[in-house]
Amino acid sequence: xxxxxxxxxxxxxxxxxxxxxxxxxxxxxxxxxxxxxxxxxxxxxxxxxxxxxxxxxxxxxxxxxxxxxxxxxxxxxxxxxxxxxxxxxxxxxxxxxxxxxxxxxxxxx
Numbered sequence: 001x002x003x004x005x006x007x008x009x010x011x012x013x014x015x016x017x018x019x020x021x022x023x024x025x026x027x028x029x030x031x032x033x034x035x036x037x038x039x040x041x042x043x044x045x046x047x048x049x050x051x052x053x054x055x056x057x058x059x060x061x062x063x064x065x066x067x068x069x070x071x072x073x074x075x076x077x078x079x080x081x082x083x084x085x086x087x088x089x090x091x092x093x094x095x096x097x098x099x100x101x102x103x104x105x106x107x108x109x
Contacts, residue, residue, distance in 0.1 A: 001033060001038055010072065012108055015031065015051075028056055029053045031052075032049070032101070033050075033107055034048045034101075036048075046079070046082055048084075051085050052086055069081060
């Protein structure tokens with residue numbers, strides 16, 4: 001995984017700051033890194049994040065997406081970040097989400 005400890009910490013801190021510390025405690029969310037940053041043999045590329053949420057909190061996650069991206073940028077500095085918010089339940093996930101999950105790296109919890 002090509003993500004420094006400082007950047008990982010900054011991403012997780014932004015999630016906690018924007019979504020609240022309870023977001024991780026409820027077990028209703030999961031954060032993944034996918035795309036080129038999961039491959040140690042590649043170089044460059046944006047940071048592709050996937051935030052999965054239960055039906056209970058999915059609308060809130062989507063509503064706070066922009067604030068979350070701003071918080072991540074503030075914590076880790078300027079870089080290209082893509083954030084996708086999707087359902088946690090596999091039966092509700094799009095084909096795209098299902099295609100990236102097998103190689104994604106779970107960042108939290």
